Amino acid sequence: MNTLFVFLLVSLCGITNALHLPVVARRQQQHNSGAINVQKLHIAQNVENARDIVYATNITLGGQTFPIQLDTGSSDLWVLPPTPLSFTNTTDIEVDLTFGIGAANGTIVFADATLGPYTVPSQAMMNATIATDFGAIFDNGINGILGLSFDLGSSVFIETVEAFGEGNQQGLNFISRVFAQNASAPNLFTVLLGRSNDEDGPEEGAFTIGEYVEGLEEVASQTKLYRTPAQTVNITDTPRWSVIMDSMIVNGQKFQFNQSNVDGIDAGKQVVVLDTGFTNSQIPPAAVDFIYSSIPGATFNSTSGTWNVPCENTTSLVFEFGGQSIPIHPLDITTVSSNGNETFCTNTYSVLMNTASPINLPPGAVSGFDFILGDSFLKNVYTSFDYGDFTPDNATADVPFVQMLSTTVPSDAMNEFAEVRAQQVANNNAQLAAPSNSTGSLSIYGGVSRQPMPPVRANLNTLARRLPHERAARMRIVVTQARPAMHMRVVHYVAGCTMQMAASFGPVALALLAGTFGIAFMIFVVSVALGVRELVRYRRAAAGYTPLDCEAKDAEVVFDAEQYNHHVMTQPTTTTTPPPYP
Numbered sequence: 001m002n003t004l005f006v007f008l009l010v011s012l013c014g015i016t017n018a019l020h021l022p023v024v025a026r027r028q029q030q031h032n033s034g035a036i037n038v039q040k041l042h043i044a045q046n047v048e049n050a051r052d053i054v055y056a057t058n059i060t061l062g063g064q065t066f067p068i069q070l071d072t073g074s075s076d077l078w079v080l081p082p083t084p085l086s087f088t089n090t091t092d093i094e095v096d097l098t099f100g101i102g103a104a105n106g107t108i109v110f111a112d113a114t115l116g117p118y119t120v121p122s123q124a125m126m127n128a129t130i131a132t133d134f135g136a137i138f139d140n141g142i143n144g145i146l147g148l149s150f151d152l153g154s155s156v157f158i159e160t161v162e163a164f165g166e167g168n169q170q171g172l173n174f175i176s177r178v179f180a181q182n183a184s185a186p187n188l189f190t191v192l193l194g195r196s197n198d199e200d201g202p203e204e205g206a207f208t209i210g211e212y213v214e215g216l217e218e219v220a221s222q223t224k225l226y227r228t229p230a231q232t233v234n235i236t237d238t239p240r241w242s243v244i245m246d247s248m249i250v251n252g253q254k255f256q257f258n259q260s261n262v263d264g265i266d267a268g269k270q271v272v273v274l275d276t277g278f279t280n281s282q283i284p285p286a287a288v289d290f291i292y293s294s295i296p297g298a299t300f301n302s303t304s305g306t307w308n309v310p311c312e313n314t315t316s317l318v319f320e321f322g323g324q325s326i327p328i329h330p331l332d333i334t335t336v337s338s339n340g341n342e343t344f345c346t347n348t349y350s351v352l353m354n355t356a357s358p359i360n361l362p363p364g365a366v367s368g369f370d371f372i373l374g375d376s377f378l379k380n381v382y383t384s385f386d387y388g389d390f391t392p393d394n395a396t397a398d399v400p401f402v403q404m405l406s407t408t409v410p411s412d413a414m415n416e417f418a419e420v421r422a423q424q425v426a427n428n429n430a431q432l433a434a435p436s437n438s439t440g441s442l443s444i445y446g447g448v449s450r451q452p453m454p455p456v457r458a459n460l461n462t463l464a465r466r467l468p469h470e471r472a473a474r475m476r477i478v479v480t481q482a483r484p485a486m487h488m489r490v491v492h493y494v495a496g497c498t499m500q501m502a503a504s505f506g507p508v509a510l511a512l513l514a515g516t517f518g519i520a521f522m523i524f525v526v527s528v529a530l531g532v533r534e535l536v537r538y539r540r541a542a543a544g545y546t547p548l549d550c551e552a553k554d555a556e557v558v559f560d561a562e563q564y565n566h567h568v569m570t571q572p573t574t575t576t577t578p579p580p581y582p
Contacts, residue, residue, distance in 0.1 A: 054069050054136055054137055054140050054142055054279075055069065055070050055191075055193055055205060055276055055375065056068055056069045056070060056140075056142045057070060057115070057116075057146075057207050058115075059113065059114070059115050059146065060112075060113065060114040060115075061079060061081070061085055061111050061112075061113050061114075061123075061125070062081075062085025062086040062087055062111035062112065063085065063086045063112075064081055064082075064083065064085055066079075066081065066082065066141075066142075066143045067140075067141060067142045067143065068142060068143060068144050068145065068146045069137055069142050069144070069145045069146065069277065070146055070148060070191065070207055070276050070277075071145045071146065071147050071148060071149075071275070071276055071277035072148045072149060072191070072241050072274055072275055072276045072277070072385065073100075073147075073149065073240070073241075073273060073275030073276070073277040073278065073372070074097075074099065074145060074147035074148075074149055074153070074277060075147040075148075075149040075150055075151060075152075075153040075154035075155075075157070075173055076095075076097060076125070076126060076145070076147045076154050076155055076156050076173065077113070077123065077124075077125040077126070077144070077145070077146055077147060077156070077173060077174050078095075078097060078104055078106065078125055078126035078127075078128050078144050078145055078156075079125065079126075079127065079128065079143050079144030080104070080106075080127075080128040080129075080131050080138070080143060080144060081143050081144070082143065085109075085111050085127070086111065087109045087110060087111050087127075088110045088111055088112060088121070088122040089109065089110040089122065090107070090109045090110070090127075091107060091108045091109065091163070092107060093107060093108040093159050093160070093163055094106070094107055095107065095108060095126045095155045095156060095159055096155070097126065097155055099277070100278065100282075100372075101133055101134075102131065102132060102133035102134045103131075103132055103133070104126065104128045104130065104131040104132075104134070105128065105129060105130045105131075106126045106127045106128040106129045106130070107126070107127055107129070108124060108125070108126060108127075108156055108159060108160060108171070109124075109125060109126075109127040110122040110123065110124055110125075110170070111123060111125065113125075113174055115146075115174070115178075115209075116209075118178045118181075118182075118209065120174060120177040120178060120181070122170075123174055123177060124156050124157070124160060124170055124171045124172070124173075125156065126155075126156055128144070136279070145277070146174060147173060148173075148175055148189065148241075148276075148385065149239070149240055149241060150239040150240070150387075150400075151171075151172055151173055151176055152238070152239050153238040153239055153240065154171070154172075154173050156171050156173070157171040157172060157173065158171075159171065175189060175209070178209055178210075179210075179387070182210060185209075185210035185211075186210050186211075186386070187210075187386065187387040187388065187389065188209075188210065188384055188385060188386040188387065189207065189208060189209045189210075189384075189385055190206070190207070190208045190211075190212055190213060190216075190219070190382065190383060190384045190385070191205075191206075191207055191276060191378070191382075191383050191385070192205050192206040192207075192213055192216070192382045192383075192407075193205050193276065193375055193378050193379045194379070195329070195331065195332070195379050212384070213382065216382045216405060218405055219382050219383075219384050219403050219404070219405035220384065220403065222324065222403040222404060222405055223321065223322035223323065223324050223403065224322075224386075224401040224402075224403060225243035225244065225321055225322055225401055225402045225403065225404070226243070226399045226400070226401045227239070227240075227241065227242060227243065227399055227400045227401060227402075228242055228243055228244050228262065228265070228271050229242075229262060229271075229368060230399045237367050237368030238367075238368065239400075240273050240368065240369060241273060241274045241275070241385055241400075241402060242271050242272060242273045242274075242368065242369045243271070243272065243274065243321065243401075243402050244265065244269050244270070244271055244272075244321070244322075245269065245270045245271070245272045245319060245320070245321055245373075246268075246269055246320040246321060246322065246323070247268065247269075247319070247320045248287060248290075248317075248318070248319055248320075249316075249317075249318040249319075249320065250290055250291050250294050250315060250316065250317055250318075251294050251315055251316050252316070253294075255286075255287055255290045256268065257269070257270050257284070257287070257370075258284070260370050261367070261368075261369070261370050262368060262369065262370070270370040270371065271368070271369045271370050272369065272370060272371055272372065272373050273369045273371075273372045273373070274373055274377075274378065274383065274385075274402060275372050275373070275374050276374070276375060276378060277374070278372055278374030278375065279348075279374055279375050279376070280347075280348045280349065280350045280374055280375075280376055281348065281349045281350065281371075281372060281373045281374045281375075281376045281377050282350055282351070282352040282371055282372040282374065283349055283350070283351070283352055283371045283372075283373075284351075284352060284370075284371060285351045285352075287349070287371075288307070288347060288349055288350065288351050291315065291317060291333070291347070291349055292307035292309060292315075292347050292349075294315045295307075295309050295310075295313050295314060295315045295334075296310070296313050297309070297310040297313055298310070298313070305351065306346045306347055306350075307346060307347040308344050308345070308346060309334050309344070309345045309346065309347065310344075310345070311334070311336060311343065311344065311345040311421055311424070311425045312418075312421060312422070312425075314330035314333055314334065314414075314417060315330075315333065316410070317333055319373070319377065321404065324404070324406070325406070326377075326380060326381055326404065326406050326408075327380065327406065327408050327409075327410045327413070328376075328377065328380050328408065329379065329380055329408045329413045329416075329417070330413060330414060330417035330421075331413075331416070331417055331420060331421065332348060332376045332377070332379050332380060333347075333348060333349070333376070334346060334347060334348060335348050336421075336424045336425060336428050338428055338431075338432060340432070341432065342432070343425050343428045343429050343432065348376040349376060352371050352372065380406065380407060380408040381404040381405060381406055381407060382404070382405040382407055383402060383403070383404050383405075384402065384403045384404075385400075385402055386400060386401050386402070386403070387400045388400050388401065
């Protein structure tokens with residue numbers, strides 16, 4: 001049964017087995033004879049859809065194979081594997097990576113990497129020893145992130161250049177190394193994200209390098225959306241997969257955006273980052289309100305900062321790029337949620353610079369772009385990301401560009417929405433009506449979740465990796481709150497732990513509590529009877545009594561924060577400093 005969530009910060013839950021389905025061609029027009037001819041080198045690498053939250057593919061690193069998230073919004077390869085990897089080299093160079101959600105810290109290491117048919121020897125990456133606020137990744141059995149953006153945005157690349165000298169190429173990211181080894185192949189990769197529609201499971205997704213998915217080659221004839229800012233010279237901002245968006249249209253009405261943060265952009269247009277690492281798109285507050293106020297019955301929840309929408313209602317949403325219209329599937333405009341008592345739907349286009357949003361950036365913190373279009377947008381297009389001939393040591397090469405092929409047919413999407421959403425709501429209502437099971441909602445974490453989460457089945461293998469163990473390598477406790485547990489006030493932490501224990505062990509706790517009260521009451525009755533007997537006896541012996549003076553003592557409650565420092569995932573590493581690379 002599908003479970004859809006409000007934000008990328010999701011419940012701590014057991015792993016669901018990702019599906020590996022054949023590539024399914026979407027319904028498109030026949031291949032245009034004028035399209036670019038791209039050499040087809042290999043079959044597409046399947047993309048696993050973890051409940052419409054995280055999109056991942058299998059990678060082999062240091063002799064181990066595991067899922068890793070595909071992220072066009074970052075540039076680094078980093079992992080926190082279930083067991084130590086086999087490295088070809090290690091360093092003591094530390095790297096700190098900060099994301100819109102979460103942060104990771106570790107050292108730069110080198111290991112052989114294989115993705116589909118491509119093998120890169122001694123690939124540079126960060127071996128994480130600490131990773132916080134990545135519950136959506138690790139709870140879905142995904143062990144790291146494969147950054148697909150540009151090398152000049154890679155901390156690993158920059159640190160290796162600083163350590164080993166200009167011109168050193170050891171720190172190039174994985175995709176750049178693949179291009180270097182396959183000089184005759186086009187410098188592009190493509191992404192097709194599936195959508196979980198029904199109980200049959202997620203639709204197929206695909207990730208290709210140097211080729212197009214069969215049946216979707218028409219993407220090569222679509223408008224080229226060049227990276228903006230182009231930054232072929234005088235690079236001042238981190239290069240991203242950011243392009244110009246012409247407009248956003250809701251129910252036929254065009255929204256009027258403010259002037260872009262990026263210099264030289266025409267009025268009304270915006271620079272947007274295409275980011276597979278974000279579940280929800282992050283857009284300006286007024287744009288969010290413009291979308292969801294158009295849906296009948298929708299109301300804004302000032303407490304949560306989200307829009308509550310009747311699940312059967314939707315709106316028409318279209319984005320325009322270079323004269324090309326991209327309609328959004330109604331299933332990608334809202335998502336099914338619940339508060340434990342009732343089912344409702346919430347917005348999947350969230351506020352960018354607001355504390356109610358998963359990403360909390362203060363005004364002025366955004367540089368080089370205006371907002372982010374995540375999976376709620378990208379599930380509606382087949383996207384080609386073309387580097388041109390751009391390389392870190394050749395800043396005057398061709399400007400990278402993006403091409404998108406729309407995969408959503410509005411009339412078909414509306415019919416599908418009515419059928420699928422009704423089933424989703426029915427499924428969610430059935431979950432709410434089902435008797436609770438204490439083992440079904442077992443989760444171990446530090447901190448307090450912001451959103452109420454429905455019960456989920458615990459995966460014993462995952463749970464074993466998250467339970468504390470005498471060896472630090474076994475510890476995998478994830479926090480879903482942006483504020484680490486060790487920095488929380490004691491009363492908040494204890495309250496969170498109490499709420500979690502009550503949710504997980506409620507029935508057992510109530511039974512034990514009832515038994516304890518029963519025993520205590522019996523003891524009280526006996527004590528009263530004995531006390532009365534003694535009182536009568538003492539009154540016969542004396543006419544009165546003199547109370548004893550008792551010196552008051554202050555009570556001190558001691559809270560050992562170290563006992564509850566379960567907000568990080570740790571893995572011991574042994575590092576050595578290698579000789580400089582030639």
